[in-house]
Amino acid sequence: MKYLLDFSYLHVRLKTMDMPRQLVLLLLLLIAGFPSWGQQGSEIEFYMSSANENMKNNNFGEAIQFYNRAIREQPNLIEAYRGRALAKNQLGEYNEALEDIEKALNLREDDPETFIASGEIRTNMKDYAGALVNYNTALSMEPSSALAQAGKAMVLYFMDNKKEAMDIVEKGVFKYPNEEIYHYHLGLLFMFESKYKKALSAFDKVLQLNPSYRPFDVHLNRGIANYHQLENENAISDLTKAIQLNEKNATAYHSRGRIYYEMEEYQHAIEDFEKSLILNPNSEVTHYNLGMAYYKNENISGACENFHKACSLGNKNACKMVIMECADLVD
Secondary structure, eight states: OOOOOOOHHHHHHHHTTTOOHHHHHHHHHHHHHHHHHHHHHHHHHHHHHHHHHHHHTTOHHHHHHHHHHHHHHOTTOHHHHHHHHHHHHHTTOHHHHHHHHHHHHHHOSSOHHHHHHHHHHHHHTTOHHHHHHHHHHHHHHOTTOHHHHHHHHHHHHHTTOHHHHHHHHHHHHHHOTTOHHHHHHHHHHHHHTTOHHHHHHHHHHHHHHOTTSSHHHHHHHHHHHHHHTTOHHHHHHHHHHHHHHOTTOHHHHHHHHHHHHHTTOHHHHHHHHHHHHHHSTTOHHHHHHHHHHHHHTTOHHHHHHHHHHHHHTTOHHHHHHHHHHSTTOOO
């Protein structure tokens, strides 16, 4: 949008001040440039707010596009590099995410949020030693950071230091009982330890404190915990909610499909397994489970197609089903 301004009054006033004509023109040009600077700032603000809104709604590809535009307008915008790194992290593009977070760290070396983001990315890359360094660096700058403490706890757990991990989270829950992040990570640690009833209690507390805190992750994990507690209806409800929040997560569809299968609702199971495979086409477990759902639904052709695929991907149970059920079928 171009700004239309009336400079006639200003031009008259400058002429009466007996300034050289060149200086008058220079001042007019400078003043005329102000709206474009303001416009650029508003564009960057729009790009960043749009990117962050897409991140909130799990639209990570769209978020990256807006972060790209912000970076083109302002190449040294640390928040844009950090945000783009976290979006790529969510898409599993870990190397590219790490490149962006390194650019952000080069721009500013004393930002705890960037070290926390780097810790999250390195955790997903299974670079636990590097992630621990990142989280400790963040804590040296901001000792009370719940994000850094919780991230450090997860890394310690994966490094088989389970006691210290649990100590960090339990102390956080005790000291900051209204910080949903500690309850969420307590639930995760209980899930890792197959303590599903305790995990459900922790996730319930998260929803009580702040229903908007990582709602997809909370409902996904609640669904899986309910499944292990044999609460199938509750599990279906949680997983359906998770899918409504994020329709692009293969695990949510696969998990709900497993429950439908055990409830002998094979057609629903088939639909969920197929949706999961659209998002993750090389999952040998999902191909095997889809094959079993087709088999139970008396569709031997569909079953064998998926057993063959799962077998080629390394699923031994699928290979057994190929031998037992599919030998007479001609491709």
